[in-house]
Amino acid sequence: MAELVFLKLGGSLITDKRRQETARREVITRSAQEIAAALAATPGLRLLVGHGSGSFGHFAAHRYHVRQGNLEDWRGYAETAAAAQRLNRLVTDALLAAGVPAISVQPSASAEAHDGVLQTMAVTPIRTLLDRGVVPLIYGDVALDDVRGCTIISTEQIMALLVAALRPRRIIMAGEVEGVYTADPQRTPTAERIPAIGPHNYAQVEALLTTAFGVDVTGGMLDKVRTLYGLVTQHRGLSARIISGRPPGAIERALRDPSAPLGTLISGDGAAASPAVGGR
Amino acid sequence: MAELVFLKLGGSLITDKRRQETARREVITRSAQEIAAALAATPGLRLLVGHGSGSFGHFAAHRYHVRQGNLEDWRGYAETAAAAQRLNRLVTDALLAAGVPAISVQPSASAEAHDGVLQTMAVTPIRTLLDRGVVPLIYGDVALDDVRGCTIISTEQIMALLVAALRPRRIIMAGEVEGVYTADPQRTPTAERIPAIGPHNYAQVEALLTTAFGVDVTGGMLDKVRTLYGLVTQHRGLSARIISGRPPGAIERALRDPSAPLGTLISGDGAAASPAVGGR
Known part of the structure; x- marks a missing residue:
């Protein structure tokens, strides 16, 4: 029977949190291979993967106070988003290289937050990918916020929203x-x-x-x-x-x-x- | 007065179409610098930038027949999406390095297509970014399609949808x-x-x-x-x-x-x- 599982690879696992934008590439590669092996061994397994931003997101976000919504300096928002995407690039490519049909789905492309809390994002593409045996890949990201201007949405917040919609x-x-x-x-x-x-x-x-x-x-x-x-x-x-x-x-x-x-x-x-x- | 402009950097301009995944990095860098100069010189200018996929998208898309919706091999969809994102990574980073507060917005994160035609995608984040003086960056991408399974959506298709919503x-x-x-x-x-x-x-x-x-x-x-x-x-x-x-x-x-x-x-x-x- 098909079983839907959400897996999060923590930022502390896949990056060195003490050093800016330092990925643990060997951990990312090994995790990707383990995911591929689990999918190969478990035909009924449907999987959504998320990952934290670790040292990729934290430095820029902290410097520019993105979580609190710094409206004065949109460069901070842009740089935090770009840093999250750079790490996501490594994770996506590692999953593809391991044979996992992963599709990265950018949360901030559709997310709307209210005072730091994620309210909505596009779920239809994620549901469709899961239905077709593809592995959607989400990540901790920035988001626009109608109170703060902008904020940070964690992988946990995104997964919480997706739990309600997709029922893993x-x-x-x-x-x-x-x-x-x-x-x-x-x-x-x-x-x-x-x-x-x-x-x-x-x-x-x-x-x-x-x-x-x-x-x-x-x-x-x-x-x-x-x-x-x-x-x-x-x-x-x-x-x-x-x-x-x-x-x-x-x-x-x-x-x-x-x-x-x-x-x-x-x-x-x-x-x-x-x-x-x-x-x- | 604020004037909204859509700028597309063509795939033929920023990549070498004859060679797989070969970016013209010097053209991307120069284009980014020209965009930064234009924004600095024109305070009222609001800008949305899009780019084609050129040789990044075409090879994988063609090999796997993604435009026609190859349901048998979702690896083709994943690889075409990843290739488009790899080029987008270069363009985003070049814009940021040139001083343009660009935010990449992944079209396939929210797009829904019907028989090869883009029907809808999330416009609110793009509108909000423009309102706040940020430069949204879109790109030719894959999309899920309720008839074909999947398809390719061009930058022109995405811009056509955004023209109706944002009125540049x-x-x-x-x-x-x-x-x-x-x-x-x-x-x-x-x-x-x-x-x-x-x-x-x-x-x-x-x-x-x-x-x-x-x-x-x-x-x-x-x-x-x-x-x-x-x-x-x-x-x-x-x-x-x-x-x-x-x-x-x-x-x-x-x-x-x-x-x-x-x-x-x-x-x-x-x-x-x-x-x-x-x-x-």
Whole structure:
């Protein structure tokens, strides 16, 4: 049976966030090959891929305050858009080279945002591509905003809009970190991975991420967990998994096997307790 | 007063059509600098730029029969789209480097075609960019088609749709050839440039292009003249000029001075006879 999956390649995975416009080309190439292998092995798999902008978007966006909508300097908007497209160029070409029929779809070509929140974008081309077995490729992008002038729309925001329109079964977020931890694993050796988040422990996890970690350090993960938990509770039957894309084979395994015990599974309707999708 | 102009950089101008994916980088750079100079010198000028795909689009599109809608091989669609984006990457970066606040807008991200004819695409982002003094950059692209599966949409088709929505005053088509000629200037030394086409001579010019030239050789120019004449007769006050972008300064001059006697002026409402926009 056809199963629609959204896969995000995180900006922290495919770029070096500390250095401006530095792609991790070998990670991009390997991820593309794993996606190709998963598609070849799973005839029913329909896939939408998104990627973050990492160091390509952040520098220009930050310098020009694009997220807050700097109306004075449209060069910042143009340069942030161009940087996102340069990274997307590398990802698109890597997917094509690996044999994935990927079509890049520029979110800002049709997006409209209201005070930082994506309101609408063209979904018909994406739906049609999926129906025909093509892999639409979206990315974190700039967008025009009727309040701020302009803003940044994240891959998560775009995927959230597309979840409502396209109803995928699974979202896989492949980043740098091996899922959600009880503390910062880079600083706390005793930090433990939380294999599953669901109604049974969501409040506890949210409190942990809010208080036990510094806000600056883990704001990203807390936001991600909140957004994904919101999506899986709104859309029955949808689950999300946060994994690390760094170990070779992890992306392919997560795509092929919904129950592979990788990273952290987030689900809203008791699926986390079922052995088929257990996170242990 | 603000004047909206559409400028097309032809695929024959910015690429070597005989060689696959070969950009004429020096022409792209010079064109970008001329556009920047024209914008700097003309505060009221609002500009939308489009470019053809030349040798970037044609090879993959032809190999895979994308225009006719090859449903069997979606790799052709993906590769044609990626090739168009690779050329667009070069043009976008050249415009930014020259100081033009250009934003590339991918037509296929929102386009819907019906049997080879573009029906709709997202216009709101393009209008908003123009309102804010940014230069939207479009390009010949693939598109999904509800009859053929997929097709190719030319820059002219996209501009025709945008003419109706945005009402520019002028269209400038900068190609390889110095306007419309009475015969093929590369083969007939006595061929003369037709400085102006309007209601007074359109039928005559059309007959000339249909009969005196081989269809294969000049089909492109006949199509272009037909499309542009159709647009200028439908939209009162709109004129179009076909020029060569090869002589340095021609693009800048055409942008700055509507009455510069370059190439061939096409107009529909007697404007060709007026001294202000005369083509001689």
